[in-house]
Amino acid sequence: MKNSLKKQLESAFKNTQIHVPENDRLIINVEKDRVISILKFLKEKGYEHLALVSCVDWIEEKEFEVVYILSAYLQNESEYTEREKINIIVKTRIPRDAPRFVTVIPIFQNSEPYEREIHELFGIHFEGHPRQTPLFLERDYKIPPFRKDFDTRQYVKEVFDTIPIIEDRASEK
Amino acid sequence: MDRNKLVKWLKEPAKMGHKYSLHAVYFCTGCGIIEVPPSITARWDAERFGVIPVATPRQANLFLITGYVSVKTLKAIIRTYEQMPEPKFTVGFGSCPINGGMYWDSYNTIKHLDKYIPVDGWIAGCMPRPEAIFVAVTHLWTLIDKEMANGYKKYRAKYRYYRANQEKVLGTLEWPPLFSIEGKDEELVKETA
Amino acid sequence: MVMRIVEIVVSPIIAFVIGIFLLGLSRKIMARIHWRYGPPITQPVIDIIKLFNQTSMSHGRLFNLGIILSLAGSMVVVLFLPIGKLHPLSGSGGLLVILYLMLFGPLGIALSGGEAANPNTSIGISRTLVLALGYELPLILILLAVMSHYRSISIVEIVRAQQETHWSLLSFPLVVPGIAYLLILPAILGERPFELIKAPQEISSGPMVEYGGKYLALATIQHAFSSFISIALFVNLFLGGSSNPGFFIMKVIVVFVVEVLINAVFPRLRIEQAIRYLWRWPALIAFAGLILVYIFKR
Numbered sequence: 001m002k003n004s005l006k007k008q009l010e011s012a013f014k015n016t017q018i019h020v021p022e023n024d025r026l027i028i029n030v031e032k033d034r035v036i037s038i039l040k041f042l043k044e045k046g047y048e049h050l051a052l053v054s055c056v057d058w059i060e061e062k063e064f065e066v067v068y069i070l071s072a073y074l075q076n077e078s079e080y081t082e083r084e085k086i087n088i089i090v091k092t093r094i095p096r097d098a099p100r101f102v103t104v105i106p107i108f109q110n111s112e113p114y115e116r117e118i119h120e121l122f123g124i125h126f127e128g129h130p131r132q133t134p135l136f137l138e139r140d141y142k143i144p145p146f147r148k149d150f151d152t153r154q155y156v157k158e159v160f161d162t163i164p165i166i167e168d169r170a171s172e173k
Numbered sequence: 174m175d176r177n178k179l180v181k182w183l184k185e186p187a188k189m190g191h192k193y194s195l196h197a198v199y200f201c202t203g204c205g206i207i208e209v210p211p212s213i214t215a216r217w218d219a220e221r222f223g224v225i226p227v228a229t230p231r232q233a234n235l236f237l238i239t240g241y242v243s244v245k246t247l248k249a250i251i252r253t254y255e256q257m258p259e260p261k262f263t264v265g266f267g268s269c270p271i272n273g274g275m276y277w278d279s280y281n282t283i284k285h286l287d288k289y290i291p292v293d294g295w296i297a298g299c300m301p302r303p304e305a306i307f308v309a310v311t312h313l314w315t316l317i318d319k320e321m322a323n324g325y326k327k328y329r330a331k332y333r334y335y336r337a338n339q340e341k342v343l344g345t346l347e348w349p350p351l352f353s354i355e356g357k358d359e360e361l362v363k364e365t366a
Numbered sequence: 367m368v369m370r371i372v373e374i375v376v377s378p379i380i381a382f383v384i385g386i387f388l389l390g391l392s393r394k395i396m397a398r399i400h401w402r403y404g405p406p407i408t409q410p411v412i413d414i415i416k417l418f419n420q421t422s423m424s425h426g427r428l429f430n431l432g433i434i435l436s437l438a439g440s441m442v443v444v445l446f447l448p449i450g451k452l453h454p455l456s457g458s459g460g461l462l463v464i465l466y467l468m469l470f471g472p473l474g475i476a477l478s479g480g481e482a483a484n485p486n487t488s489i490g491i492s493r494t495l496v497l498a499l500g501y502e503l504p505l506i507l508i509l510l511a512v513m514s515h516y517r518s519i520s521i522v523e524i525v526r527a528q529q530e531t532h533w534s535l536l537s538f539p540l541v542v543p544g545i546a547y548l549l550i551l552p553a554i555l556g557e558r559p560f561e562l563i564k565a566p567q568e569i570s571s572g573p574m575v576e577y578g579g580k581y582l583a584l585a586t587i588q589h590a591f592s593s594f595i596s597i598a599l600f601v602n603l604f605l606g607g608s609s610n611p612g613f614f615i616m617k618v619i620v621v622f623v624v625e626v627l628i629n630a631v632f633p634r635l636r637i638e639q640a641i642r643y644l645w646r647w648p649a650l651i652a653f654a655g656l657i658l659v660y661i662f663k664r
Contacts, residue, residue, distance in 0.1 A: 138244040166331055193412050218397070
């Protein structure tokens with residue numbers, strides 16, 4: 001089954017690397033322009049569940065890698081005769097200096113909170129996303145906290161350790 | 174009950190009332206949410222100490238902060254603490270409210286809870302067992318007897334410093350100050366109004 | 367005249383002591399059913415002492431007025447119920463007055479809850495008033511049946527008639543309204559399965575969510591009084607409340623223990639399920655009892 005899917009993908013999209021590491025995974029590396037079309041193709045094939053949208057910071061190569069993990073809900077058609085579900089992982093790379101990307105909300109509506117989280121924690125701007133406001137964090141950070149050049153110990157020393165305890169402040173006056 | 178206790182009840186009923194009926198507001202922060210229900214249910218029974226959970230801070234006496242406190246949770250904790258009627262007692266569980274615990278170098282948790290709301294006692298552990306909760310309750314009884322559980326009075330006297338610290342972490346606060354922040358610095362008053 | 371004033375003062379005090387004892391007993395029995403030790407029996411007294419020594423926050427004049435109204439209503443009903451030989455005001459009005467004044471309890475709490483600006487109180491108030499509507503229908507039919515059977519509205523005469531013959535619960539046409547009263551007794555008390563009013567896990571204690579120090583103490587005292595009056599009414603009408611106050615208290619405690627045992631094992635019903643239950647079987651049984659009383663008195 002996977003072989004037929006792999007063959008279909010290779011015939012539809014030339015010049016992509018498709019890679020089968022284990023029995024129930026399929027990894028596809030595409031350029032960022034073809035992400036939307038490959039996700040639409042996979043959704044029509046029955047992989048309707050977008051499990052996760054995630055991001056990796058490759059700081060030496062100066063790129064961000066956006067990762068989409070898809071899987072199928074039920075397998076009751078003729079093509080899907082095996083019992084286990086497979087996970088399809090779609091990866092793209094975007095440059096780190098001007099991180100902008102397109103949102104996949106028109107295809108998978110549930111990617112809105114994932115993209116909001118990535119915007120808040122990595123700093124990538126998704127065009128077409130209706131609500132890119134902070135989700136978890138309350139303070140402002142100069143560098144988005146999940147990037148690898150954010151020094152958390154330095155941040156804690158600057159912000160949290162400089163707040164005085166109450167007895168000290170009282171004796172200042 | 175023996176004569177000593179009866180005499181204590183007749184002399185200072187208010188203090189004995191505060192000791193033996195501590196209503197805890199059922200606000201479970203972080204990791205300690207897993208240790209609070211076992212201590213309330215039948216195996217380690219907290220009701221024989223007079224400690225029952227209540228659903229709203231207006232009926233509560235005791236605030237248990239059971240785990241790490243992120244910046245967003247601190248906002249909710251301050252609002253809940255300010256709604257409770259006085260006299261009120263706070264107990265910090267675990268090592269995260271003491272000095273940051275496992276998250277001592279995290280960008281989003283506060284490290285010393287004592288700088289933002291007054292805390293009467295700490296329990297060490299990660300997480301402490303229900304028996305440790307009961308030892309803490311009996312220690313709190315001793316503190317209330319000696320009138321050393323003064324967190325709420327300290328909050329009232331030094332409110333401007335607490336509020337300044339809270340604003341340093343959270344930015345501008347949406348709620349108005351609870352006590353006045355103008356005027357001279359006052360000593361801890363012995364009797365609250 | 368002086369005796370009457372003494373009775374008017376002593377009677378609510380006795381009702382308060384019994385009510386507080388019943389509240390403590392209920393917590394202890396429920397704890398023992400759960401296989402644990404519970405709080406001491408005097409725990410509600412400790413709670414009330416602590417609550418009177420706490421500061422509290424008021425929401426306005428109606429907020430203060432409502433809880434006082436509810437407590438006053440419950441206290442006044444006690445003066446109309448005979449406790450053993452004490453019945454200060456039962457010459458004037460009897461059962462009809464009790465039927466009206468019993469509604470002041472939930473109504474007062476609803477009034478003060480309306481002033482607190484909290485959505486939980488609105489849900490709690492609607493549940494309280496709808497539940498009161500639910501149990502008032504069977505209660506009126508039961509009281510009509512009892513009043514027609516004994517041909518008087520005075521509780522003292524009903525008690526005296528039972529002491530000459532036998533308990534109402536054991537005599538034929540009145541066993542049917544008696545069973546109906548037992549079926550709606552949890553709803554009048556506000557215990558499970560009809561614990562919708564307080565419901566701490568769902569609506570954060572319903573109308574009492576904004577009650578701090580002294581308001582909560584008054585609400586606890588009101589709960590003690592209203593538990594006492596519902597059970598004392600049952601004991602007087604159906605179990606022949608005796609002239610010896612010791613026997614009277616014993617009967618109250620027995621009925622209350624049965625109530626606590628039901629409270630310990632049932633979950634909570636929703637409001638529409640509660641109304642569907644209260645207006646179906648207890649109402650039908652009470653109505654059948656009323657018809658039987660009319661047939662058998664001719």
